Amino acid sequence: MQPAAAIPVIEFLDVxxxxxxxxxxxxxxxxxxxxxxxxxxxxxxxxxxxxxxxxNRLLSPTSGEVRVKGVPIGEGDVIRLRRxxxxxxxxxxxxxxxTVERNIGLVPKIEGWAAxxxxxxxxxxxxxxxxxxxxxxxxxxxxxxxxRQRVGVARALAADPEILLMDEPFGxxxxxxxxxxxxxxxxxxxxxxxxxxxxxxxxxxxLRLGSRIALMEAGRxxxxxxxxxFLRSADPLASAYVRAxxxxxxxxxxxxxx
Amino acid sequence: xxxFRFILQNHSQVLELTLEHLRLVGFSTLFAMLIxxxxxxxxxxxxxxxxxxxxxxxxxxxxxSLALFGFLLPVPWLGERADRLAILALTLYALxxxxxxxxxxxxxxxxxxxxxxxxxxxxESQLLLQVELPLSVSVILSGVRVAVxxxxxxxxxxxxxxxxxxxxxxxxxxAMVDDRVILAGAIPAAILxxxxxxxxxxxxxRLQPR
Numbered sequence: 001m002q003p004a005a006a007i008p009v010i011e012f013l014d015v016x017x018x019x020x021x022x023x024x025x026x027x028x029x030x031x032x033x034x035x036x037x038x039x040x041x042x043x044x045x046x047x048x049x050x051x052x053x054x055x056n057r058l059l060s061p062t063s064g065e066v067r068v069k070g071v072p073i074g075e076g077d078v079i080r081l082r083r084x085x086x087x088x089x090x091x092x093x094x095x096x097x098x099t100v101e102r103n104i105g106l107v108p109k110i111e112g113w114a115a116x117x118x119x120x121x122x123x124x125x126x127x128x129x130x131x132x133x134x135x136x137x138x139x140x141x142x143x144x145x146x147x148r149q150r151v152g153v154a155r156a157l158a159a160d161p162e163i164l165l166m167d168e169p170f171g172x173x174x175x176x177x178x179x180x181x182x183x184x185x186x187x188x189x190x191x192x193x194x195x196x197x198x199x200x201x202x203x204x205x206x207l208r209l210g211s212r213i214a215l216m217e218a219g220r221x222x223x224x225x226x227x228x229x230f231l232r233s234a235d236p237l238a239s240a241y242v243r244a245x246x247x248x249x250x251x252x253x254x255x256x257x258x
Numbered sequence: 259x260x261x262f263r264f265i266l267q268n269h270s271q272v273l274e275l276t277l278e279h280l281r282l283v284g285f286s287t288l289f290a291m292l293i294x295x296x297x298x299x300x301x302x303x304x305x306x307x308x309x310x311x312x313x314x315x316x317x318x319x320x321x322x323s324l325a326l327f328g329f330l331l332p333v334p335w336l337g338e339r340a341d342r343l344a345i346l347a348l349t350l351y352a353l354x355x356x357x358x359x360x361x362x363x364x365x366x367x368x369x370x371x372x373x374x375x376x377x378x379x380x381x382e383s384q385l386l387l388q389v390e391l392p393l394s395v396s397v398i399l400s401g402v403r404v405a406v407x408x409x410x411x412x413x414x415x416x417x418x419x420x421x422x423x424x425x426x427x428x429x430x431x432x433a434m435v436d437d438r439v440i441l442a443g444a445i446p447a448a449i450l451x452x453x454x455x456x457x458x459x460x461x462x463x464r465l466q467p468r
Binding site: 056058079080081082083084085086087089091092093094095096097106107110152155156165 | 368370371372373374375376377378379380381384388389392393467
């Protein structure tokens with residue numbers, strides 16, 4: 001049930017970002033629609049992570065404007081903005097001195113939720129990301145890499161944000177765990193319909209998870225394509241990607257679409 | 259042994275000087291923490307200032323203690339009371355380990371943890387109080403521990419300017435060429451240093467994050 005309004009949830013308007021004289025992002029225009037998973041694909045240094053951090057204002061654009069739900073984010077309260085956006089990073093960044101329960105419940109807690117509501121929410125989220133209820137009392141160092149990232153996803157979803165930013169969340173996991181988490185991500189997304197911006201350099205992951213793929217190179221947006229179109233694309237960079245990843249990509253794209 | 263008989267005979271004075279000593283160390287450590295911890299946090303967040311601040315604290319550390327006590331003596335309000343002056347000098351010496359360890363502790367917090375916290379909408383003060391400080395508290399305390407142990411030793415020299423403390427016995431003993439009197443100051447001071455070291459060390463382990 002998508003709202004009829006055509007306002008994109010996230011919008012980059014001619015955004016540039018410079019740091020120490022280096023142009024990291026230039027003339028970046030992109031719209032992310034409600035409920036879609038937009039994948040930012042590109043090699044290291046192409047500006048994917050920078051674009052992601054511009055959305056929750058961990059970085060501010062040098063020029064241009066980023067809008068969330070039609071509102072320029074430079075004007076509003078940055079803390080409110082961030083609490084309405086789930087953020088998942090490759091290194092997870094769980095608080096090592098907090099139990100899983102406190103990690104997941106932190107934002108609800110500082111938002112002033114009642115203790116039993118937080119507990120119920122934590123329980124619900126653990127189940128959602130496929131973790132046993134007794135995980136709640138564990139500390140991050142007692143978990144495996146895959147479990148940690150599940151907690152990371154649960155924590156990002158805690159206050160039920162509309163937007164989810166994911167920066168190579170499965171990049172550091174072994175192939176089997178990655179496969180498992182990708183599959184669960186798709187199931188989760190079918191239920192929750194969050195607006196997701198997902199950064200990866202893995203074409204297979206992009207094809208599988210993305211509803212659209214935004215291909216980036218050297219701080220510029222090359223093209224935005226659906227997974228099937230990406231495979232057929234005549235764009236030299238897109239076809240270079242397809243060649244580099246070799247056989248079996250169609251099945252990844254189909255799985256993502258199904 | 260003679261020393262212990264001497265201490266027993268003069269126990270009330272030993273106790274009095276020990277308490278004076280504790281007062282010098284206690285206040286100076288407290289002030290050094292009140293100044294050093296915020297300063298350490300400040301330079302951890304603004305690395306631009308870390309060199310000048312640490313360099314200044316370092317330079318203070320290189321001033322011989324007797325000379326520093328002497329330099330401060332003519333300062334108007336301070337010079338009136340030797341204990342004020344001693345507390346100030348001890349505070350200055352305690353700054354370096356506290357600032358440096360606070361800086362190291364805060365900088366040592368995993369950047370991914372800080373980024374995740376900031377990204378999920380913690381304010382800078384929530385980030386500091388709930389994440390950065392709890393994760394660096396044991397490093398900060400180990401700086402405090404070094405500061406306390408140094409202070410206990412340095413405070414004996416404060417007696418040279420009449421600030422009291424266990425140094426009284428040491429200087430008196432030196433003048434009288436009487437080992438018993440020297441040791442009556444030195445032994446309690448050593449015990450004080452050991453107890454403080456153990457106490458803060460215990461706190462440090464208690465507060466260690468997992």
